[in-house]
Amino acid sequence: xxxxxxxxxxxxxxxxxxxxxxxxxxxxxxxxxxxxxxxxxxxxxxxxxxxxxxxxxxxxxxxxxxxxxxxxxxxxxxxxxxxxxxxxxxxxxxxxxxxxxxxxxxxxxxxxxxxxxxxxxxxxxxxxxxxxxxxxxxxxxxxxxxxxxxxxxxxxxxxxxxxxxxxxxxxxxxxxxxxxxxxxxxxxxxxxxxxxxxxxxxxxxxxxxxxxxxxxxxxxxxxxxxxxxxxxxxxxxxxxxxxxxxxxxxxxxxxxxxxxxxxxxxxxxxxx
Amino acid sequence: xxxxxxxxxxxxxxxxxxxxxxxxxxxxxxxxxxxxxxxxxxxxxxxxxxxxxxxxxxxxxxxxxxxxxxxxxxxxxxxxxxxxxxxxxxxxxxxxxxxxxxxxxxxxxxxxxxxxxxxxxxxxxxxxxxxxxxxxxxxxxxxxxxxxxxxxxxxxxxxxxxxxxxxxxxxxxxxxxxxxxxxxxxxxxxxxxxxxxxxxxxxxxxxxxxxxxxxxxxxxxxxxxxxxxxxxxxxxxxxxxxxxxxxxxxxxxxxxxxxxxxxxxxxxxxxx
Numbered sequence: 001x002x003x004x005x006x007x008x009x010x011x012x013x014x015x016x017x018x019x020x021x022x023x024x025x026x027x028x029x030x031x032x033x034x035x036x037x038x039x040x041x042x043x044x045x046x047x048x049x050x051x052x053x054x055x056x057x058x059x060x061x062x063x064x065x066x067x068x069x070x071x072x073x074x075x076x077x078x079x080x081x082x083x084x085x086x087x088x089x090x091x092x093x094x095x096x097x098x099x100x101x102x103x104x105x106x107x108x109x110x111x112x113x114x115x116x117x118x119x120x121x122x123x124x125x126x127x128x129x130x131x132x133x134x135x136x137x138x139x140x141x142x143x144x145x146x147x148x149x150x151x152x153x154x155x156x157x158x159x160x161x162x163x164x165x166x167x168x169x170x171x172x173x174x175x176x177x178x179x180x181x182x183x184x185x186x187x188x189x190x191x192x193x194x195x196x197x198x199x200x201x202x203x204x205x206x207x208x209x210x211x212x213x214x215x216x217x218x219x220x221x222x223x224x225x226x227x228x229x230x231x232x233x234x235x236x237x238x239x240x241x242x243x244x245x246x247x248x249x250x251x252x253x254x255x256x257x258x259x260x261x262x263x264x265x266x267x268x269x270x271x272x
Numbered sequence: 273x274x275x276x277x278x279x280x281x282x283x284x285x286x287x288x289x290x291x292x293x294x295x296x297x298x299x300x301x302x303x304x305x306x307x308x309x310x311x312x313x314x315x316x317x318x319x320x321x322x323x324x325x326x327x328x329x330x331x332x333x334x335x336x337x338x339x340x341x342x343x344x345x346x347x348x349x350x351x352x353x354x355x356x357x358x359x360x361x362x363x364x365x366x367x368x369x370x371x372x373x374x375x376x377x378x379x380x381x382x383x384x385x386x387x388x389x390x391x392x393x394x395x396x397x398x399x400x401x402x403x404x405x406x407x408x409x410x411x412x413x414x415x416x417x418x419x420x421x422x423x424x425x426x427x428x429x430x431x432x433x434x435x436x437x438x439x440x441x442x443x444x445x446x447x448x449x450x451x452x453x454x455x456x457x458x459x460x461x462x463x464x465x466x467x468x469x470x471x472x473x474x475x476x477x478x479x480x481x482x483x484x485x486x487x488x489x490x491x492x493x494x495x496x497x498x499x500x501x502x503x504x505x506x507x508x509x510x511x512x513x514x515x516x517x518x519x520x521x522x523x524x525x526x527x528x529x530x531x532x533x534x535x536x537x538x539x540x541x542x543x544x
């Protein structure tokens with residue numbers, strides 16, 4: 001089921017700036033027992049992204065009502081919200097008054113072959129680099145060609161994620177996930193000031209670590225230093241937390257800190 | 273009139289990767305007396321862009337036939353061709369076999385208040401920077417948020433273009449055009465190895481200059497040096513060549529080299 005501006009439809013206008021230029025934003029949200037998990041945080045990020053791109057954000061009441069409608073009677077699924085700047089404008093110049101387009105859709109939860117949260121995953125370093133673009137850094141916008149090129153680099157089903165570097169050789173994030181690592185009892189995550197997406201789960205983990213007086217340090221890290229970490233994991237709203245048991249040719253154990261953070265996240269999810 | 277995969281339609285599927293991720297390419301072509309100008313070069317670039325993104329390019333015969341159909345009985349217009357990777361795949365991962373989507377549409381030629389080709393234009397430097405992304409540099413892809421943010425920076429109708437810098441302070445191009453300058457009888461254009469779009473008109477001008485034994489030098493230039501040029505112009509397939517008579521607070525004369533290149537381009541356009 002797909003709702004476009006509140007109507008059950010499958011198609012949008014070709015002239016929509018979302019298609020013409022990738023002029024919009026999206027959110028991907030886990031749904032358990034008809035409830036979109038961390039919906040408030042996702043809607044806050046959407047609102048913040050709209051502000052940064054100067055796109056009119058649909059009202060949160062409307063979005064909440066429509067997501068609730070679409071999530072009825074679902075056990076587990078993925079909810080996607082797209083907001084584009086709508087139609088109009090002259091070339092790249094946005095229209096002075098824009099009627100944004102909202103697209104709310106429900107998708108099957110991905111069918112992973114094993115429980116990667118408990119067993120861990122193998123990851124590689126991608127060759128494709130993330131461009132440095134402070135104006136867009138952090139936002140979950142619709143310009144995703146770099147991630148597509150990164151994700152196209154492997155077909156090996158034993159590899160679940162590819163970490164992407166920027167042009168200065170700093171490791172930023174996975175093609176679809178954020179990165180954390182632990183070294184000498186300290187928690188770290190990559191700085192996202194120049195590229196990358198500020199993930200909801202990343203934010204939750206950072207909040208939890210701060211609350212517990214062990215704040216995560218945002219850092220610019222290169223490959224060799226990352227490979228010397230004690231624990232490494234990636235996270236996003238759909239996969240939760242996947243520990244890395246292999247990165248390139250280096251193996252890692254799944255450590256107690258990663259297990260602890262997984263447990264916090266699980267508690268928060270069930271609290272709603 | 274819009275043709276989507278050969279059919280007269282106005283809408284595309286929401287699941288198209290062009291909308292979901294900006295996973296596609298486009299061309300914008302001037303049409304005069306039912307003829308798309310430099311169509312072969314545009315289709316070559318489209319084909320090359322598809323190769324770089326590993327998108328199945330529709331056959332050139334098909335594209336030529338459909339553009340010809342849509343351009344019938346038009347005096348002057350803008351033809352737009354969009355090719356996306358189509359639907360499918362799993363998240364960012366493209367489907368193994370993709371059926372690309374082709375969208376061919378005709379738009380009114382922009383109604384500029386005066387003849388900027390003869391009178392010249394005023395331009396500014398944008399604050400928004402172009403990210404450095406070698407994997408995407410040169411391609412006319414659908415990820416255009418940087419250009420949108422750049423073009424959103426001014427509403428003053430006396431300004432016709434904004435030049436965009438990369439993060440290393442090199443001037444790359446206009447929001448919708450490529451940049452040339454002339455200094456001491458030498459021709460220059462910005463290097464596009466890390467960002468920017470390799471425009472068709474830029475390529476034609478470079479070919480013409482090479483043929484005449486005065487090849488354009490591709491260079492990384494900063495603002496101050498550009499402001500000391502003897503002549504500056506921007507170009508694209510719709511506007512042709514617009515001389516800059518003002519850039520930020522510096523004024524320029526429209527010089528003989530710019531006029532010469534305008535004249536070559538005009539000749540090539542009428543030759544078809």
